[in-house]
Amino acid sequence: MPERARHGFDHLLSTTAGPVLEKSTPEHAAILAALFSGSQAMGNLLLAHPDWVTGVLAPERVEHPRQEQGLRREVKAWLEPALKSRDYAGAFAKLRQFKEREMLRIAARDLACLGDSPQITREISNVADVCLSAVFQLCRQQLVERFGQPFHQDAANRWLPTEFAIIALDKLGGQELNYSSDVDVLFVYSEEGAVFREMPPRQNPAGHFMTNHQFFKRLAEAMIAEITRQTAEGFLFRIDLRLRPEGDAGPLVRSLPSYENYYAQWGQTWERMMLIKGRGVAGDLSLASDFLEMAQPFRYPRSLSEGFLPEVAAVKARLENEVVKAGEIERNVKLGRGGIREIEFIVQTLQLLHAGRLPFLQGAQTLPVLQKLKEYNLLSTAEAQTLSAAYCFLRDVEHRLQMENNLQTHTIPADARARQRLAALMGFNRLAAFEAALTEHTRNVRQIYDKLLAGQNVEPEDGLPRQFQGAEAEWKKLLAQHSFRDVEKSFRLLHEFANGPGYVHVSPRTTELAWQLVPKLLALCPNQKHGKSARRQMSNLRGEQGAPSAKILSDPDRVVARLDSFISAYGSRAMLFETCANNPSLFELLILFFDCSDYLA
Numbered sequence: 207m208p209e210r211a212r213h214g215f216d217h218l219l220s221t222t223a224g225p226v227l228e229k230s231t232p233e234h235a236a237i238l239a240a241l242f243s244g245s246q247a248m249g250n251l252l253l254a255h256p257d258w259v260t261g262v263l264a265p266e267r268v269e270h271p272r273q274e275q276g277l278r279r280e281v282k283a284w285l286e287p288a289l290k291s292r293d294y295a296g297a298f299a300k301l302r303q304f305k306e307r308e309m310l311r312i313a314a315r316d317l318a319c320l321g322d323s324p325q326i327t328r329e330i331s332n333v334a335d336v337c338l339s340a341v342f343q344l345c346r347q348q349l350v351e352r353f354g355q356p357f358h359q360d361a362a363n364r365w366l367p368t369e370f371a372i373i374a375l376d377k378l379g380g381q382e383l384n385y386s387s388d389v390d391v392l393f394v395y396s397e398e399g400a401v402f403r404e405m406p407p408r409q410n411p412a413g414h415f416m417t418n419h420q421f422f423k424r425l426a427e428a429m430i431a432e433i434t435r436q437t438a439e440g441f442l443f444r445i446d447l448r449l450r451p452e453g454d455a456g457p458l459v460r461s462l463p464s465y466e467n468y469y470a471q472w473g474q475t476w477e478r479m480m481l482i483k484g485r486g487v488a489g490d491l492s493l494a495s496d497f498l499e500m501a502q503p504f505r506y507p508r509s510l511s512e513g514f515l516p517e518v519a520a521v522k523a524r525l526e527n528e529v530v531k532a533g534e535i536e537r538n539v540k541l542g543r544g545g546i547r548e549i550e551f552i553v554q555t556l557q558l559l560h561a562g563r564l565p566f567l568q569g570a571q572t573l574p575v576l577q578k579l580k581e582y583n584l585l586s587t588a589e590a591q592t593l594s595a596a597y598c599f600l601r602d603v604e605h606r607l608q609m610e611n612n613l614q615t616h617t618i619p620a621d622a623r624a625r626q627r628l629a630a631l632m633g634f635n636r637l638a639a640f641e642a643a644l645t646e647h648t649r650n651v652r653q654i655y656d657k658l659l660a661g662q663n664v665e666p667e668d669g670l671p672r673q674f675q676g677a678e679a680e681w682k683k684l685l686a687q688h689s690f691r692d693v694e695k696s697f698r699l700l701h702e703f704a705n706g707p708g709y710v711h712v713s714p715r716t717t718e719l720a721w722q723l724v725p726k727l728l729a730l731c732p733n734q735k736h737g738k739s740a741r742r743q744m745s746n747l748r749g750e751q752g753a754p755s756a757k758i759l760s761d762p763d764r765v766v767a768r769l770d771s772f773i774s775a776y777g778s779r780a781m782l783f784e785t786c787a788n789n790p791s792l793f794e795l796l797i798l799f800f801d802c803s804d805y806l807a
Contacts, residue, residue, distance in 0.1 A: 233265045234263070234264065234265050237314050237320075238263065238314075241263070241313065241314045243631075244313070244316075244317035244631050245313055245317065245609040247610065248309075248313045248609060258310060262307050262310055263310070263311065268311060268320060269315075271328070272311075274335065277308070277332055277336045281304060281336055281340055284297070285297060285340055285343065288300070289343065289344070294348060298437075299437070299439045301341070302440045302441065303439050304336075304337075305440065308329075312326060312329045312330055313385065313609055315329075317609070317631075319633075323597075324573055326605065327382040327384070330384070330385065330387075331378055331381040331382065334378055334443060334487075337433075337443070338372055338374075338389070338433070338487050341432050341433055341488075342370075342372060342429060342488045345429050345432060346425055349421065349424060349425055349428065354402050354403040354404075355401065355402060355403075356368040356370075356395070356421045356422070357401070357402055358396065358398060358399030365405060368418050369493040370393070370422055370425065370493070371393075371394050371486055371493040372488040372489050373486055373497055374390065374391055374483075374486075375390040375392065375449050376388075376449065376480065377390070378390060378485075379484050379485040379570055380485075380571050381570070381571060382571065382572065384601075384608055385612070386444075386612055386615075387443075387614070388444045388445065388446035389444065389446065390445075390447075390449050391447065391487075392465075392484075392497075393425075393450075393460075394462055394493065394494075394497050395418055395459060395460075395462070396461065396490075397418070398461055399417070399418045400415040401420075401421045418461070423458050423459050449477075451465065451468040462500060465497065465501075470778070470781055471713055471715075471778070471780040472714075472715055473715060475517040475518060475521065476521050478504060478505050478558055479551075479558065481501050481504065482505050482506075482570060484498055484501060484505070484570070485570055505558075506561045506562040507558065508788075509789060510559065511719060515659060518551065519659045522547070522659070536648075537617050537619075538616050539603050539607075539616050539617075540616035544647065544648025548651050548655045549651055550572060552593065553576060553593075555659065557569075557575065560584060566578060566581075567584075573597060576590045576594050576597075585654075589654050592654065593654060596647040596648070596650060599643070600647065600648075603618070603628070606632060607628070625637055629641075672721065681700070682697055684728070685697060685700075688728050688733055689734060689762055690763055690766075692763050696762070699770045700724065702770065703720055703723075703724070703766075704724065712779065712780075713780060716783055719783035719786075720783055723783065726790060726794065726797075727769075732759070759801045760801055765800045768800040769796075769800060772796075772800070772807070
């Protein structure tokens with residue numbers, strides 16, 4: 207038995223668990239030895255609660271995974287009485303103890319090799335789901351007692367109760383949570399409205415009332431405080447809200463229509479990828495389903511713009527350059543080269559490219575989706591097996607790193623002795639064998655990642671300046687070369703096309719899409735760069751029957767002016783640009799249409 211495990215046993219023998227340990231079975235002793243050997247934090251937790259030796263770590267409790275329904279029944283048995291008696295402090299204390307017991311049990315299963323990586327991450331996620339649901343019920347009831355119930359009006363002006371839901375993202379959304387993962391969530395409520403003590407009358411009641419936004423903001427703040435609070439019974443989870451729209455600068459909670467407007471107007475590529483793992487975990491699950499249905503065209507688009515793959519490559523490059531510390535790029539099993547994030551990027555990129563047209567590929571869990579990608583020949587059998595094996599291996603390494611002291615780390619230590627211990631926990635007799643296996647997995651992942659995303663040029667190749675301000679002379683020269691007569695007016699209209707008129711706030715995403723469309727517009731204009739006049743070009747582009755080519759504009763100035771008027775009439779600039787960027791032939795048809803007929807335009 208390893209020295210540290212023996213030391214832990216000696217401590218336990220001096221507690222109330224001593225008589226039990228003296229009569230323990232070999233299976234029970236092996237489970238305890240694995241726990242003390244693999245995690246100092248979990249060993250200390252067991253020493254603080256020696257009665258858990260039999261109640262939590264009995265072989266029959268550890269041998270098989272617990273299902274979510276069983277966890278919910280256990281919590282419900284004491285949560286409902288606590289809600290009726292308003293024993294909120296006692297309920298939160300029991301919930302924290304429940305979480306600590308379950309994490310101890312899961313860690314024992316993991317370290318004793320009684321569960322594989324998908325089972326372990328699913329169990330941790332189930333515990334988080336149950337905890338978030340309980341915190342929601344406790345916090346909401348307290349606020350309703352204090353302020354009243356939130357309501358909103360439907361189309362017939364009837365008052366209806368306003369619902370609230372918590373959407374999990376990233377690891378929790380995919381039911382792939384780590385021992386020390388942040389819980390990434392969004393908070394959504396159904397509609398704007400007001401808070402009343404009783405159901406309001408049909409007509410709008412007089413007086414000043416708390417708004418739904420204010421109520422649900424307080425609810426979210428109360429939940430965050432309880433989820434992250436450190437107490438004698440432990441704490442629940444770290445919570446991360448930076449994936450919400452506008453990040454830390456955005457509102458803490460939003461209504462469903464507000465989310466819809468944001469993703470339609472402002473949504474970025476990384477937000478598409480993030481929403482793939484979206485899942486309702488607490489609150490009103492029908493509202494959570496409405497949220498995901500609303501986001502469906504955004505997270506699983508039918509088509510994507512040509513700049514999508516370079517954008518994905520740019521996101522990953524920023525992670526490597528800005529998030530991973532210097533000197534850790536090869537040791538970070540999550541964000542480093544060939545790490546867990548690259549496997550997720552491969553899966554989510556292929557989902558974004560194909561799952562809008564092939565619904566079978568939709569899903570939040572990495573390993574099942576890898577198998578689906580293989581079945582649709584988007585990955586070879588060998589590639590899917592390689593990525594699955596690497597994912598399980600790297601997640602096991604991540605778990606061993608985090609269990610030691612319950613720290614949020616993904617980096618293999620530089621110290622040789624610490625690496626040797628990590629290798630032993632991974633089942634390797636020699637450090638060299640572990641490092642060889644790690645190198646092989648990360649190299650294989652990187653090769654498949656490079657096959658999909660390497661060489662994606664983030665910078666445009668059209669030769670155009672990427673801004674208007676400060677490049678006025680260059681742009682006006684380009685416009686003159688492309689047969690624009692009134693270059694001053696056309697320059698202003700193109701500037702507004704990309705950046706919007708002064709009275710309209712245009713999102714960075716919309717501007718990016720505009721920059722994809724401007725070169726397509728200029729490509730249809732007669733180019734005089736090599737000394738040919740527009741008339742000579744038109745003559746050269748005539749077909750065999752003498753008809754002019756349909757792929758060159760007769761009056762670029764008029765087309766740009768009509769395009770500007772059409773955008774103003776259309777209303778949703780972001781939606782129009784997204785459609786045109788995803789369907790270049792449609793944009794070309796629109797431009798040619800504007801060139802052909804004043805009346806129809």
